[in-house]
Amino acid sequence: VSVLSVKVGTAHRGGFAVRWFGAGDFNIYSAMGKASVPRTDRELKVTLPHPKALKPDARVRWTLKASDRFGKPVNGEGTVRIFDRSLEYYVSGAGSWLAGLYPERISNSGGIGSLFNSRFTDIPVKEGLVDRMLSLFDRELKEEKLPSLRINSSRSGHRRFFGRGMAQTLSAGYEDESFGDMAEMKSGGANLAMSAPAARSMGRAKSERFNGEAVLTKDKKAGGPPVAVRKDFSETAYFNPQLKITGGKGPFSLRLPERLTSWKIDAAVITRDVKKGTISSAVVTRKELMARLDIPRFFREGDRSEITAVLSSQARDELSGEVTLQITLDGADAAEKFALAGPVKNFTLKPGGSAALRWPVTAPRGIAAYKVRVIARAAQLSDAQENDLPVLPSRERLIASQVTALDGKGTKELRLTELEKEDKTRELESLHLEVQPQLILTVLNSLPFLVHYPHECTEQLLNRYVPLAITNSFYKTYPALAAAVKKIPKRRTLTPAWERDNPVRMMTLLESPWENLSKGRESSLPVVDMLDPKLVRAEKEDAITKLAGYQNSDG
CATH class of the missing domain: 2.60.40.1930 (Macroglobulin (MG2) domain)
Structure with a gap:
């Protein structure tokens, strides 16, 4: 038995490791123990x-x-x-x-025994990286390994795979410190800046x-x-x-x-x-008497469900009282629309107990935003909670489209035959007509990202130049087009904001969490306004100038 005493001081804060080894009966024994030392000074x-x-x-x-x-x-x-x-x-x-x-300091100190089998050093490789690696292994084996006590104070030693000589030889261009220990100490303050939110x-x-x-x-x-x-x-x-x-x-x-x-x-x-x-x-x-509504996030028209009120008591005595369920629309009573029967119910709660009261309801026809309120009373105690309960459509929106072309002045009548067919299940609630005067607008909406892609290799510059050149030629050939685009409202987003008076858009917004998208999609990249002839011409010249700079003198 051998006992080694180590006086733990301020330099050991963060922890340290101790490795021991021994030999007996032609066997080598080794192990490592770790001691944690808290940084109480910090x-x-x-x-x-x-x-x-x-x-x-x-x-x-x-x-x-x-x-x-x-x-x-x-x-x-x-x-x-x-x-x-x-x-x-x-x-x-x-x-x-x-x-x-x-x-905490991490230690992965390793030990090498004297029974190391080095027969693989006889591989007949005389040049190249493998030869250098084998010679370094051979040098490592010949170095004398003395019994030692190592206190590893490095913050991380996970990159030390080989000996000092091999690390220095294979890491040409790196600092001459045991393969990164000093580099880690120099960058030790980086964690503070990187971690701070x-x-x-x-x-x-x-x-x-x-x-x-x-x-x-x-x-x-x-x-x-x-x-x-x-x-x-x-x-x-x-x-x-x-x-x-x-x-x-x-x-x-x-x-x-x-x-x-x-x-x-x-x-x-x-x-x-x-x-x-x-x-x-x-x-x-919490309160001594608590009332909580348990309702779905929304109803569809015609849904049959239950509205649940959960009552809980934190009082020392038994509570008896009544609970009232109210459904309103713009402040007016709407219980009849949901076929709500018996809105008032009695309850009894033991100390620390709870009870659930349920009311069957049927969602009415028509889209609206209702409010559900539960009111509980027991002697001098009371509680009330109110939640929103929207009713959304249970039908599909019917969409029909048609494409036609006009050359010069002319008139054409468009008929949407899909909507003319008789359908007893269809309910006409609202109609919205959307006209896209030019299909080229769809193409133009896709061009800003293409013409300002964040890389400037030859391929991307060519992809940028071609649409710019085509668009610029349109403006030169058709002056009326250049004059027309000046009348289009300017915006800073890739996509326009949703029309707030468009019922189709508003219904989509009501049914989905697309509030940010409805304000127009933004981009972190610079966007070229393809509806600005002067800007298109300037960007085109910039692209062709860069392409010419990439071309060698022989073409």
Whole structure:
């Protein structure tokens, strides 16, 4: 038994490894152990005092506190995120980027035994890279290997496959440091710049639909006082990427959304001398009596389904009361349209219990955006929630098209025979006629990307020049065309914004998450306006000039 003592000092922060080996009975034994040494000098103590439970829509003012390991307050910047814990399903295990500033040292020190079989060095190769590699292996074998204790302080040794001599010989043009150890130490500060996320916005997140005031409703049948209706169901309660920490304190205030949920709180602090600290906790928004709607995102016309209200109790005593379901359209009662029967139901909840109440409904005909509200009362306790419930069409849109050509002045009658056929299942709700005066417009819409492709090899320059030359010749041959394109409205996007008075477009937008696309598709690449004759001519000359520069003197 051999005991070796190592005095762990500040230089060992980040961890170190110890390899041992021994020999006996013509066998060699070796192993490596790793010791973790925390970087306590780089850690901050971060706290964020807050209650464990709050009511929805509560206004709070909290203070993020930070101090060093000696308890002295520090100055710096903090990041605070408060979001619905259900979002952790999508980013499970995602931690703060600060954790990557001081990673644990990685050691992969290897050992070579004296029984190494080197018969492959007899391969008769006398020149080239293989010969150089074999000679380096032979040199490595001849070097004396003494028993040693190695404390690996390099941040990463995964590139050291061979000995020092081989690394230097095969890496011509690299620095003369053990194949990258010093290079890694020189670039050690790169992690800080690469890992820091760009702060895109500052301040608390707010729901676009939330007007900042609690909405009150009065249940006429219950005859009680107004009940605050919860409408703001934002998933992000607060986000501040740059909270100033002065004297160890960073105060901030927020207003919690009206969700009944558990909120995840993540906070991190960093100082000018790159000391860091993080904290993670949770706060719950709840009431003694809670009512929650469980409804689909939308209905189709004629759908048969159920609207469910889930009631929960956090009270100490048994609760008995009644719950009311309301369906409105533009503020007017629309329960009859859904064939809603018995909107008022009684309930009884045991302490900590829950119950689900259901109402069968049938979606009416006609496209509309309804609102569904549930109101629960039990003695002095109450809760109410309101959600949107759009009814979308259950039919297909019929599309018919026809192509014709006009040469000069003339008139032609277009008949869409597909729509003239009798169909008892068809319901005429609206008609939209779209006329494309020139098929060339479709081609022109595809040209901007082609004529400004981000590469300038000969092939791409030729692909750029040809459409520019053709378009430029059109403008020269037909001056009326050049005059006509000047009347077309200018835009900065590749595609035009959707017409807000077009019912077909609006219905597509209602049924799909294409809000950004409806504003026009943008491009990070420069776009050439093919409807500008002067710009087309200038781009054409630029392309042909570059092509001529690529051509050799012999053609």
